[in-house]
Each structure stands twice: as C-alpha cells, then as structure tokens.
Amino acid sequence: MSEAARIHLENAESRQHRLSTAFRWSALITGGALALTGLSRRSKSGLALAAGGGLLSWLGAQAGTQQRELIARSSILLNCSPEQAYEFWSQIENLPLFMRHLESVTQIGENQSHWVAIGPLGKQLHWTAEIAFDRQGDVIAWRSLPDSEIYVDGVVKFRKAVGDRGTVVSVFVVYQPPAGSIGNAFAKMLGKDPNFMMRQDLHRLKALIETGEIPTVEGQTHGPRSGATAVARVLNPDDPIKGQGKITEIADARRRAS
C-alpha cells in the first residue's frame, strides 16, 4: 500500500474516533435531559425514564475517560535530495522555524532534546524527547520521556520521489495532551484539524528549503479595514476557513525566524 493510501485509511480511522466523541457528548446531553424530564414527572414511568437517562449519561462519561490522543500526519514534495531534507530536519533546532506551535527545541545531550511549545494564550508546554530511531538520510523517530507535560511521539520519513522530482517527506505525530485546562486548550487547538496544521508546517518547510524564506503578507501596507473584519479576527483568530488564522501563524513563524 502506498504511503498516501495508508494515510487516507488512517485518517478514516481518526474520523471514526471523532464520531465516538460525538457519541459521548450526545449521550451525555440526551441522557441528562431524559433524567431531568423523568424526575420532573414524579411518576413510576418518570423514574424509569430518569434511570435510563442516568445510565446513558454514565455511558457517555465512561466513553470520555479514555486517554486522549491526537494524530497529525501529512506529506509534501520537496525540491531537494533526501539527504538535504534529512540534514535540515536532523538539526532539530531548525524545527521551530517552520513548526507553528514550537517555541524552541534545544539539544541537551547525545540523544535528548528539550522542547517548548506555545499553547493557547501563550502558555508554554515543556517536554524532553529522545531519538528512538535514526537512519541517515532516511528516517527519524522520536518519543517523549516520562514526566513530560505533554507526550509527543513522531516519525518523519524522507523518500526519493519518482521521476527525480526531489523528496517526499512524510510526518506522523501522536500527541497526548495532559489533563487540566492547559491540556484541554492545547487539545482543542490541535484537535480542530491536526492534519491541516501539520500540512501548514510542511508547506512552510518546503518554502524555507526551496526558497530560503517563508512567503508572507503579514505586516504589509493596506487601506482602511472594516470593523466587521476586525471583529471576525478577534472572535476566531485561527479559523481555517476565513483565512485569518494564517496571519497570526505566519507572524509567529516570522517572529521565531528573526
């Protein structure tokens, strides 16, 4: 099975995962509503209804206690050799240049590195990762060590593209955000569309490797904007449909690049 086909299959699985989330919430809400309605009837059938509703919301709550896991994957064609792409990636201090949510990555030993990500509202998340597998010019896998604030495990592969067109780089990353409000917010930020986020990162990598810079219009001159635009930006700074998200995101990348 080709890489692309495998990615599509796995995406379908993660959609199922989202469906189960939908089930959980609908069970919680419907169950809760049934229980309330049943109790308010003050009758035997009402009690039965309330019991059924209670059971349903309990099931929903149970479904929610499983470990959260967010998966991001994407691939892109780079106009360079697998060795060049590998070389760039293996200098892990380079990663924040094109990965939106990374603040910094610092090598702290032969095999270990310290990672800092920016979560929502500028909150930082720290973790330490080690290289799990490394084959020159081919593949790098890393995993986060115990006691990290967030668990991030990933693998990146560099394959020579057909027709001498460069390198297909494919990335697969699993995030396990922590419990608590920061973890929730981080999960929410990632969970909107982790694949899209990874794709944005890879697109920036491609521009950086091929042209030496990341294209941007952030900070350019313009005429007076409307109030409606300003409000839309504040309300939803990273809506991938409206096209405002990229502006903050490019700003972040630029800030880190400078």
Place this chain on the structure above:
Amino acid sequence: MKAVCWMGTEKMSVENVPDPTILNPRDAIVRITSTCICGSDLHLYDGLMPTLEQGDILGHEFMGEVVEVGAGVNREKLKVGDRVVVPFTIACGNCFFCQQQLWSCCDNSNPNYWMAEKLMGYSPSGLFGYTHMLGGYAGGQAQYARVPYADVGPLKIPDGIPDEQVVFLSDIFPTGYMGAENCNIKPGDTIAIWGCGPVGLFAIRSAFLLGAERVIAIDRFDYRLKRAEDAGAEIINYEEVDDVVQLLKDMTGNIGPDACLDAVGMEAHYTGPMWALDRTKQVLRMQPDRPGVLREAIIACRKGGTVSVPGVYGGFIDKMPMGAYMNKGITMKTGQTHMMRYMKPLLELIQGGKIDPSFVVSHRVPIDKAPEMYKIFRDKQDHCTKVVLDPWANGASIAA
C-alpha cells in the same frame, strides 16, 4: 503613499496608506512610474472574486525603479536604481513548477495556498492585488510596491524606451501572446477571438506574428472592433448578427475556425435566454461565472481544433457543452500567463520594432482619477480600452 483601495463592490478609493516595507529577504521595493487598470481588475470591482477584503490595494500591471532590495536578493540580477517591469504573477524560481517554466503555477509564492486549494484542488502562484485566495499581496496601483522574489520576476528595461511601450509586458501583452501561442497556430490557420479588449487586441497581433492567415474578432463595441480591424482582423459585432457560430461556419466554408480564443472570461455578455439564466444565477450567487463565450467557442471550434482561454474564470460554470468538446476532439489550453517565459522575448520584439504596445492606450490619468476610471472602463464609456495611471501626477487628466 497614495494607493487605490477596494472598499467594497463598485467602491474604489484612493487612500493615503503607509509605504511598503521589506518583509522577506528576497523582497524589493519599487517606486512605481506607470501602473494600469486591467480588465481582470473589473471582476474585483464588481465583487465577483471571493476573498477580497476591504482596504486591499489592487493593481498588477506596473513598472518603476528599484529603490530598496532585501539582503537575500541576488545583486547581479537586481539592484537599487534598476528600471523594471514587474510581472503580475509572483514566482519563487526554485520549485518544481518554476523549473518547468510553469511560472504562474509556482508552489511557494501563495501564503494562502490552502484557500485556493479548497476551490481548485491545488493553488496557483500568488498574484499582486488579486484576492487573499491568491496570496493577498498588496497591488501596484500605488506609488510604491513590495515585490517578493525580486531576483526572479522583474525584467530590467534599458533607458530610452518610454514606459508606455513596455508597461504592458507586466500582463496583457504576454497574456495575449500566450493565448495566441496556446492556439497551436500553423501557417494558414484561421483564429476566432472573442473580446477585443486589450488582451484580445494583443492576441490578434500575436496570432499574426505566429503565422495565422486570418483572424476573426468578435465584440459588441464598434470602437473596439475598429481597433481589431486596424490590427488586421475581420470583425463580427455579435449584437448585429443572428448567430455567431453560423456566421463563423459561413466564413470558413463550414469547417470552423482552427482555434477559438476566449479573451473575455467570467463576465461575458451575450444574448438570448441563456444570458438571462446565467446572469440571474450569478446575481443569486449560484454560479460565479458567466460562461457564454466559452460555450460558444467550444461549439464554433472546428473538429480537432483548439480552444485557448486566457480569459479569467473564478469558480464554476453550468451547461458546459461537454458533448461537443469530447466528440469533436478539441484541445483546451488555459492558465494564468507564465510571464517569465515571455517577457524577455517580447521586449526584444518591441525593441526590434515588430510591435508597439502603446497602441492599446486610450486614457492617461493621474492616480487620483482611478475610481472614476474603473467605472468608465467597466461601462465601456468614452471609448475606453486601456487606462494608464500616473502615481505621481496631480490634478486633472494630462491627455485623453
């Protein structure tokens, strides 16, 4: 600086805005000496292209002098003081597509590539002043502009050639030329061209340069048809004939034109019930494009012929005559212009006296008059074919 801003559908305004600055290492800043309104800007004026935002600076046909270059610009290719024409497509020069000479398909220059991907599957290159979906870059109807990848696009122009002869290398001349080249012209061919605006007029001349024997031009404005006739074309005013397709058959011994070129695009005017239907759908936002010309070109084209589409389309069309397209074995060629392929050879044609592109100009005005010129150009008043704006002149029209 002064800049022409889109403030809403049919609302243009000249605003005082901050001067552009270098944002990326390979940027340059150009002080603009001549800039034009393009027919495709009228789609923006009419509010038909998605992802335009109030305050966006329009304009993608401009030239001027380089006043600042970023640290990453190859100084051998571009330096401060160079006089340049800036192509409307923005291309990095490094990606797979640029290296295939498919410059208008550059994979890196559109920071909002994913917006275009939603509509088209893949994103074309970024363009100056042409919606956020196509990059959101500030345009060149202004006194200064920021030019990304400045060592790839801008073409150096020697002193001594007036702006008016070379400024159209920024878009319409190469666009008309590529449209004609896409007609796959062989000696003796007959080419039918819909639309006698600037691109159509350049396509007519280019078709002859490329060896066409006959060019038949179709429009509804006599002043434009007159210009087509001056260029050597036979002309059809479609409002004065019953059936353009039948007439083209009659003019070609029932063979049909070897190639049909749509230099009109998404805001075509035509007649009959299909016009009423398409116009209604467009107003109701059920169909962004009015494809009357494209349909007619496909029906009129001879068997095994070519349909070339330099006219701009933005979204989707209905009632595409797929049966005719398939059964007649037609080839269709399209695309935003791969500017960097054509600018230099066409400059040489100008220098060699083979063509003087300034024939197309009808209005030269100060930039302050841009808002009213959009309306005049859109409504085809005052025999308007091409408007050149002077960003630095003040007051009334210098010459008409």
